Amino acid sequence: MSSTPAESPTPAAPRAAILLVDDEESLLDIFVSALSPDYECMTATSSREAEFILRKNSFKVVIADHLMPGGNGMSFLVRAREEYPHMQRVLVTGYMKPEMLLRSVNEAALFRYLLKPVSLTELVNVTAEAVKLHDLSVKG
Template sequence: MSEAPVSNAADPTVKRDAILVVDDERPILDMFGSALETQFDVVTATSAREAEFALRKKAFKVVVADHLMPGGNGMSFLVRCREEYPHMQRVLVTGYMKPEMLLRSVNEAALYRYLLKPVQMTDLLRIVQDAVRAHDVAVKTA
């Protein structure tokens, strides 16, 4: 008989990797947070400005940001993140990836991945898990 995997969520002594999720739509933010909080220390922000404050207070391994938000778009925010926090992995969530946006995501933001809406929670969780590993490798080889 195999045992069920033990979740770190209930054990406050286990340090979990910090993930920042940015979206102006509270229901989406809550859904993403719920999907990720079983494995990660999740901080949410409803704007790029709020996210920038969070980045000054805590080190994150991955940031997941929506593209279209009032007061600034997610792509520009992720470009700034790349400049200030080069090892932090960046994931963009968008409704449509235009060719010019794809080019900018590679050249300027160096995205780890992008997710098209509607996002499947299993895809989000898998990509964030992979992004955390990519962060750890980048830090180790730096």
């Protein structure tokens, strides 16, 4: 009787690429730890750095903090929507005022927003849903 090989005969599909943007590096490290088992994660500590990375790489999802020095996450996500419409956008914020919620829907077309402190389970679940929506929007 022959034993089955431990490795799959077909190569694994490439992991979805996620861009995480936050000026707090410790938070980025926590997010990467939670997401890296399932996704290829890149990080940026400012919206300017994130825009540079976006020009050189393709991502299915971007998760950005709202309040950062040198530019806020919402404005960054609005610009990202214009250039990369299929990339799903998630905003992380400490509070969501009604006018910000309206702008997030109308201008940034956010997939979702996460309130701080972010539950890592929620982060992983929202990211998985956003990747699925990205894939559907590209196929559709």
